[in-house]
Amino acid sequence: MARAPIGRQQLLTAARDELVRGNGLLELSALTRRAQLSTGALYHHFGSKSGLLAAIYDGFYDGLRHAIADPHLPTEADWGTRERRRTHLFVDYHFADPLAPILLNRAALDPELAELEAVHIQTMSAFAADNIRHGQSVGELPSTLDAASAGAFVIGGLRHGIAQQLRAEPPVEPFEAGERLWHLVASSLGIA
Structure with a gap:
């Protein structure tokens, strides 16, 4: 099984953590801080917040x-x-x-x-x-x-x-x- 690119996996892990912390709410600024990546990385890997979800x-x-x-x-x-x-x-x-x-x-x-x-x-x-x-x-x-x-x-x-x-x-x-x-x-x- 191929490994996900590091930035992609960081975003997935951070998003899961933020969803749990926020009881279902996901703020992009908190997500990118937690992942230590830019908003551009989110759009590069998932196209949108909906794509990430x-x-x-x-x-x-x-x-x-x-x-x-x-x-x-x-x-x-x-x-x-x-x-x-x-x-x-x-x-x-x-x-x-x-x-x-x-x-x-x-x-x-x-x-x-x-x-x-x-x-x-x-x-x-x-x-x-x-x-x-x-x-x-x-x-x-x-x-x-x-x-x-x-x-x-x-x-x-x-x-x-x-x-x-x-x-x-x-x-x-x-x-x-x-x-x-x-x-x-x-x-x-x-x-x-």
Whole structure:
């Protein structure tokens, strides 16, 4: 994998830090100070502030897809056991990233970012639908499920459920959040 140019990576790291510090707000002057780069570097690498934010979103969702990928799951387990583990990995990824609450709760208010997130959610929903079809083909999920709708329901439910769990008071531990969400996923898919 090719390394990102130093200035580009400095800006991405500084922007993530500034978004966390500013609870979703990103001021260019604070960003360039933190990155120790000029505003021109931002435009050179990303074209605009929106381009930078899009790169952060893309990085977040690329990391999520990697974190929940099949190689991280038990190979000999039944479908439900594997998907329970995948649900926990999904939750753990969000709980481990301090930017997750901001991306799930604040940044979606930006129309450009909401559109970008929708693309990522659609991609993940399509993957979930294929996975549900596999569960149906091996007889572990009801054949009456509409896989496309179920995939969208699961991914959308996880996305919003995790956002709610991250806001919970008192704070919820990741394992407990994963169990809560897995129970809802399993129930919606007809898994006993």
